[in-house]
Amino acid sequence: MKITMIGSGYVGLVSGTCFSDFGHEVVCVDKDEAKIAALKDGRIPIYEPGLDALVASNVRAGRLSFTTDIKAGVAGADAVFIAVGTPSRRGDGHADLSYVFAAAREVAEAVTGPTVLVNKSTVPVGTGDKVEAIVGEARPDIAIAVVSNPEFLREGAAIEDFKRPDRIVVGTDDIGAQNVMRELYRPLYLNRSPILFTGRRTAELIKYAANAFLATKITFINELADLAEKAGADIKDVSRGIGLDNRIGAKFLHAGPGYGGSCFPKDTLALLRTAEEYDVPLRIVDATVAANDLRKVAMGHKIITALGGDVKGKRIGLLGLTFKPNTDDMRDAPSLSIVPVLRDAGAEIVAYDPEGHETAKAVLDGIGFKDNALAAAEGADALVIITEWDAFRALDLRRIAATMRNPLLVDLRNIYAPDDAERAGLSYVGIGRGASG
Numbered sequence: 001m002k003i004t005m006i007g008s009g010y011v012g013l014v015s016g017t018c019f020s021d022f023g024h025e026v027v028c029v030d031k032d033e034a035k036i037a038a039l040k041d042g043r044i045p046i047y048e049p050g051l052d053a054l055v056a057s058n059v060r061a062g063r064l065s066f067t068t069d070i071k072a073g074v075a076g077a078d079a080v081f082i083a084v085g086t087p088s089r090r091g092d093g094h095a096d097l098s099y100v101f102a103a104a105r106e107v108a109e110a111v112t113g114p115t116v117l118v119n120k121s122t123v124p125v126g127t128g129d130k131v132e133a134i135v136g137e138a139r140p141d142i143a144i145a146v147v148s149n150p151e152f153l154r155e156g157a158a159i160e161d162f163k164r165p166d167r168i169v170v171g172t173d174d175i176g177a178q179n180v181m182r183e184l185y186r187p188l189y190l191n192r193s194p195i196l197f198t199g200r201r202t203a204e205l206i207k208y209a210a211n212a213f214l215a216t217k218i219t220f221i222n223e224l225a226d227l228a229e230k231a232g233a234d235i236k237d238v239s240r241g242i243g244l245d246n247r248i249g250a251k252f253l254h255a256g257p258g259y260g261g262s263c264f265p266k267d268t269l270a271l272l273r274t275a276e277e278y279d280v281p282l283r284i285v286d287a288t289v290a291a292n293d294l295r296k297v298a299m300g301h302k303i304i305t306a307l308g309g310d311v312k313g314k315r316i317g318l319l320g321l322t323f324k325p326n327t328d329d330m331r332d333a334p335s336l337s338i339v340p341v342l343r344d345a346g347a348e349i350v351a352y353d354p355e356g357h358e359t360a361k362a363v364l365d366g367i368g369f370k371d372n373a374l375a376a377a378e379g380a381d382a383l384v385i386i387t388e389w390d391a392f393r394a395l396d397l398r399r400i401a402a403t404m405r406n407p408l409l410v411d412l413r414n415i416y417a418p419d420d421a422e423r424a425g426l427s428y429v430g431i432g433r434g435a436s437g
């Protein structure tokens, strides 16, 4: 089948490339000329493991191409996907739908025959109805079926997630559109992934419900970690103790510095705004958002406390700046809240991130960037693990301790055992490790 992807960012590029890898013919469209020029040139504008090789092989096979020309891009497509950004609207936290609406209008103006328009962007419940009105007004002469098909992939594991999703959600009552979607996803659900057909509004709400639930789960264990720390318990054992219960499940129970990224913060906020519009209180989500915002800032103060309450003139080495490992994405990363607290308190900050230096430089001032973890530790009064990149999981702790001015490890991801760090000569501060650290 022939597919067009409008928006070639993390979601559009990964989904488009994976669809082409299944044998579909895919055109990825983007307004960003530099992005399309890079892709045409064989360069991948984002860091996502495995994506460069997958793009290259599908381009070589003639199934994947890139353009800024939407008219050429949509010509003859069986389905046109919208995968443009839906960031928080400045000031009020509503999802900014202007990119989605603009893309829908442009698609409607460009198509020449009946079209299935699939919205993959994360959008508030009811957005499909608005998109339907926009395309209906732009092209009353052509049947355009508007489908919701939210995406659940995680950056850093995006290809695997797209190819082997836990489920595929398709929201539409249109039988023809259902058939097109079934055919597009056939290679996936033949393997193992269930495809769930729902109403369009339901599909839209599923995406927000999933993200809000996961954000709540993280925030729950983070707050429990604070209690464990004070009460002399170890949160890692608490997580394991509850996670082995199948009704709870072990995932998303790792205490840390608070969730960030391009989805949870903006999606929880947008869900709250939607709930307000319907006059339905979502008290749990509300508490999650507030607790997480406070937590990210509190992590800066935790580091200051670990350094005796005064960091003026002290050097702090940070390991990891991106919101999670295996991505260069800095959107709403905890480091964005932590760094200003440390900087305002007078600390000198150096940092190393395996892939995030370029993206971090664009959003963080006053950091000295280092080439590796050891260099970030050199002469430092504290070394802080913010993001749990694999490269930080097996550091030579003795060398780290020896190169620091004050051998203090603040491990905001609990990737080290306190005893191991202390044996290597480091004072250790973790998250929620009242029993041992």
Ligand code: NAD
Pocket (backbone or CB within 6 Å): 006, 007, 008, 009, 010, 011, 012, 029, 030, 031, 032, 035, 083, 084, 085, 086, 099, 102, 103, 106, 120, 121, 122, 123, 151, 152, 153, 154, 155, 262, 263
């Ligand atoms: P992104 O910012 O990486 O990419 C969006 C792209 O769309 C940009 O390259 C932009 O230039 C392009 N664009 C905007 N308007 C356009 C137009 N009219 N025509 C052509 N191109 C246009 O965003 P993303 O991270 O890929 O997210 C896209 C959507 O997917 C969002 O709604 C997001 O919430 C959702 N989502 C993201 C993830 C994730 O992990 N990033 C996961 C699931 C869902």
